[in-house]
Amino acid sequence: MTLRFHDSATAAIRDFVPLKEGQVSLYYCGATVQGEPHIGHVRSALAFDQLTRWLQSSGYDVTVVRNVTDIDDKILVKAAENNEPWWGLAYRFEQAFATAYESLGIQKPTYEPRATGHIPEMHALIATLIERGHAYPALDDSGDVYFDVRSWKQYGSLTHQNIDDMQAAPDADPRGKRDPRDFALWKGHKQGDPETARWESPWGAGRPGWHLECSAMVTKYLGTEFDIHGGGLDLRFPHHENEMAQSQAAGHGFANFWMHNGMVTYQGEKMSKSIGNTINPREMLELARPLVVRYYLGQAHYRSVLDYRPGSLTEAAAAVDRIETFAKAALAQLFPGNDFGYIGTRPEAFVRAMDDDLNVPAALGVLHETVRAGNTALAAGEKDALQDAFLAVMGMTDALGINPMDPKWRQGSGSEAELTALDVLIKAQLEARAQARTEKNWAESDRIRELLAAAGVDVADTANGATWSLKK
């Protein structure tokens, strides 16, 4: 089975063939840093993190670019309301996004360019569009420059819409536009706008319009033609439609595949800033540990709607615990010395599922079946079967970024040295308890278990002796 992805532009699942053999160029929309991240932002980044990891684990060399749009109307408005510099506000939220991404194990992109750092590239693109007859300076004195949608007959093709069928925009201000759907490439500086949000241009001082930054930056770092462009479904129109139009009208091949992740809903309604029914990553992380949050957000297919409701995280936690319990037990059995080096494997059914437009739910089915087989082997003392299952579980969870043995998910702040010390002390207790159990001294055995429990340590008896873990 070959690797296939759903492409929004053709509305079909197509075989994925990269433009350059062995290499993949991926651009996905990051945030317009005008507020705290909510779960929807994180889900999107996670979806493209899953994609990146799968491409990497399939042997591709992946270059990932994710933008930070650090200048736009809302940023300016909010900063003015807060009485703080717009660039300070943007940077503050940029860091909040970085923290949220990092806590969930989302790999850093190869590069993360900011819109404000690419004004010259935007000017070059505007100039090309004007030259080719697809953009024009506003017909009034605003200093705006607009993209001329009527001049580009493919306009609407990404979302399969016809300009004339679109609901008439109740655009309050059609000033200087040839068509109300024309969108701003450049916004002339207005009185009252901060001086720090003002850049000189051949069409007058001003700042970039939304959409333009992505076209300019993707071209700079990935070229005029690249493999995959991603983002949330709600960005398809107008953002991606406009991006595609302005880039292709400039003569660029642009994205070969368009991939869009589904929305996160809160009990059936889309989470959105305007409605206010959002959940912070921070709030979720108070309800569950990071690995569980990652598992939860990543367990549905990336194109499906993910509906959050209270209890979702508890269920995910149970599933994660099951995988983790097996991994720990298998590890203790296979590599008692605690130092292990392994090369994870990827079962064929798992690869088939992931290759098929990243069918993570089906892939998780394979993972759980492997865990069950592993538990059976563990109970039966079949070491070869156990090792096969263990290596497969490691390989699959690594590919998905949810390996519970990965040190990055380790709870608390305990250092390696502290954990080793703790292990020695607890093992001494467990040895005393084992002695008591041989003597059928259940009172003493239970006393030790309760002592450890009171200290936050869970004890579990297995065929090969007792093991311990910190309570969750």
Add this chain to the structure above:
RNA sequence: GGUGGGGUGGCCGAGAGGCGAGGCAACGGACUGCAAAUCCGUGCACACGGGUUCGAAUCCCGUUCCCACCUCCA
């Protein structure tokens, strides 16, 4: 009005003509000194009405309900 995506067991969530994915929860059993964990088993699942077919959750026709986008959105 236009464009797209949906309705699957108590819940989540894949599948897309034929052995009931998987997880969570529930119940029964096995194992265990007791726990925990684990394993095995149980459940008339496919919005509704027709049709095609030896066979339909899956294909066709009709109905219905929900969601997203149509210039703030991940």
